Amino acid sequence: MRDNASSSNSGNRRDFLRGSGVAAATAVFTQTAQVGMDEAAAEALAAQGVAVQSGSMKITLQVNGQSMVSEVEPRSTLLDVLRHRLDVTGPKRVCDRSSCGACTILLNGQSIYSCTTLAVAAQGKEIRTLESFDTGPKSVAHAFHQNDGLMCGYCTPGFVTACQALLEKNPNPTLEEVKKGLDGNICRCGTYVGVVQAALDAAKAIKV
Amino acid sequence: MAANSWPEQTKLINTRIPRLDGIAKASGKAKYPSDERPEGTLFGVILYSPHPHAKIKSIDTTVAEKMAGVKAIEVIAGPGKFVRYHGDDIAIVAAESEEQALDAVRAIKVDYELLPHAATEEQAMAKNAPEVVRGGNVRKGRAQTTGKPDEALQKADAVIEAAYSVPVVTHVCLETHGLTARWDDKNHITAWASTQAVTATANELAESNEIPVSNVTVLTEVMGGGFGSKFGADIWGTTAARLSKKVGGRPVKIFLDRIQEHLAGGNRPSASAKIKLAGNKDGKITGMIAETHGTGGVARGAQFPLPYVYSIPNFKREHSDVFVNGGNARAMRAPGHPEGCIIMESAIDDLAAKLGIDPLEIRKANLAPGDFRTKIYLDEIAIGADLIGWKQNYKPRGTQKGIIRRGFGLALHQWGGGGANDKQVSCTISSDGTIELKSATQDIGTGIRTVLAIIAAEVFGLKPTDIKSNIGNSTFPPGQSSGGSTTTPSMSPPCYNACLEARDELFKKIAPGLRGTPPVTDLSLADGQLLVKGQPVMSFKDACRKIGMNPISTLGKSSPGLASNGVGGVQFVDVTVDMETGVVKLNKIVAVQDSGLIIDKMTWESQVYGGVIGGLNYGMFEERVVDPISGRMLNPDMELYQLAGASDIPEIIVHAYEPPEQKQRGVIGIGEPPTIGTAAAIGNAVSNAIGVRVTHWPMTPMNVLNALAAQEGKA
Structure with missing residues (x-):
């Protein structure tokens, strides 16, 4: 349990739990949850050793090697903080419910859906978005470009990031492994043929 | 002089160029x-109706207005107004943060008088159904009749009688509908809009805010994608501008959430048909009688073409639009055609099965004599049959045994498309060698930005990356809205003409200063060089230096001969179906498509x-599911x-049908045609595999198992 974020109370803001209760709190405070938790319940949980936070607070995020400070609410998702407060707009908000992968980023090297990750939970972790990736001739972006693995391009950041994550873990993926590695992402324009070929080409190019 | 044909020899046009x-x-x-x-920027969040049908008795925004960060609220549906579907707009809050706007939306108190709803077609068509619109929920169109269909059915060797249906699907644009609007000063608005039509959006913002469109x-x-659903500012965009005005010009950003995008951002209407199709042993279709309906929600728009593709001498068709308490339909990639294709291609396949004719042969036998597409279809069927291995693989329906069965199917489609002839592109050559194109069209992912650059680069002997292809700005010369596969055929001709005229102007300006003052007819451009009588004399950049201070600027218009319309197209599908689970696995899809140059x-x-x-999704997965009791989309x-x-995604083979006579037709769009036939061909392949027609799309395990159960009398 960390305590670097201050707990300023600003009236009607809904309370929030974090620290060792992050997992449970995440389940409670998704945006679909109808209303915030009532105070009695919050107090009960606080008594169990879980910190309660509310209002807005300043947090520092490590984004693409830079320290970025932002005023957020405990409920603010990492994606929304990146896009709406820090203008890191590569990751896109599409389904907002971990279904489509357009918001994919790398958190401590793991590909995650930033639309359902709380910003406060990303403090102290290394956040990488595709803006920081190589775009040269041996890059994933280059392979997407050369294979026309994009049309409108709104899903593309997610696919590029998922592809980058896949290749960092498995530099020699088979066709089936590529498909499986990208199955957490959805494209509406129907660019899958180019996307899959791009992933295979990028794997080859990066090795050379 | 405007051109009337494309050059016969090209270096870039008709090659593979990655998008800019x-x-x-x-x-x-x-x-x-x-x-x-x-x-x-302030963030706008929309309060939309949780109910399919209600009257707003009262709406109280006083608490919301006082909440932290809230700057302005616009009520769209005030007291006395009706909401007519789950997702209908009620109010919009603009606040400093999206979270704050969301809280304020939740604090708006709305007192609804709940009204009975008809959210499904079944509900809307029932006796004594609640009226979705005044005048009844079922609007019968005038019956179309050609020849003597009843007589044709009596005399035919075989008649099939069947019912087919396909549900409402939604566009699912990944970037939701919306825009950010800012009053720059008292008289000017700038908007960053996710739209297929910058011009229409500007017009709507101007009109609703009573300022000149200029x-x-x-x-x-x-x-991030439109597929036919983003042709204007919409109520969300015009309200964003109103809210911006209210707060003294601060930008207001309103983009729908994913839920409302499904509910109110548009959809493709459903289609149902009761159909009788008659034909003879020689494979000729003699007659058709069809009763069809579909729903476009609270709006019309569920009409679709039928008969489709094939020449049917005697037919009668009655179509009804059914109104339901659902979001209104919008054009969706090839509006009407995928539905018409499913109905027609299912019926013709079922007739072929009954007559014991190869599905491929019955199609060939019923193409319209004298139609320009007939030869194209025949060629495309032959190519596609070869690529799918029809001869080796096809087995008649009902002859397959075992639990895992393979099937093959095909479908034909067509699209009109073609360009508008009133669009313009400007081309500017500056003395530093920059070439800039401008037009108020927009790239929705189709690649028009790149297409324009390729044309310019071809004319100037440069690389496409040398060209500044500037679009997506409503103040540029009039450009085409991106819909109906019309963008490329509308924009390519004026682009080509603008570039030709600019090049000629360049030659005229610099020829007198060149050694030996050659006539302009001796000048040409290639590989970044200026050539005189075919010999390079200087770089293109150096040539441009000679034009002096004033850039060359031309405005290209359309001219006949560069674009055309009307395409066919054939698709084949290979599937495997598990008879016990109803699971369909796609093995391969072949698409053979013509589209001019x-x-x-x-x-x-x-x-x-x-x-x-897109067609695969329509054939296999997509369905808007509405709960009849709550009237909400589930x-x-x-x-x-x-x-x-x-x-x-299975193996997909794309084959461009482009013999010389296709190239001579000029440019034709390609967005709509290839999405039309896929779902129909998938249905036909599934039916071929399992020996029985799956009558309801998509080809989910449930629909497949229902069809098998119906055949066994268990439905």
């Missing part, structure tokens, strides 16, 4: 309208792949509203 904005998009650096956050700038540098083969191919995959998300992922 590919790296920007693949690096996350391309700024979409929803990425823009001009200084001082005072509105709509910007769409790139955008292809400017960029790479983006063209992507469009065809994308069309096929799957307004991207989890239960299913779309294909990478593992769902």
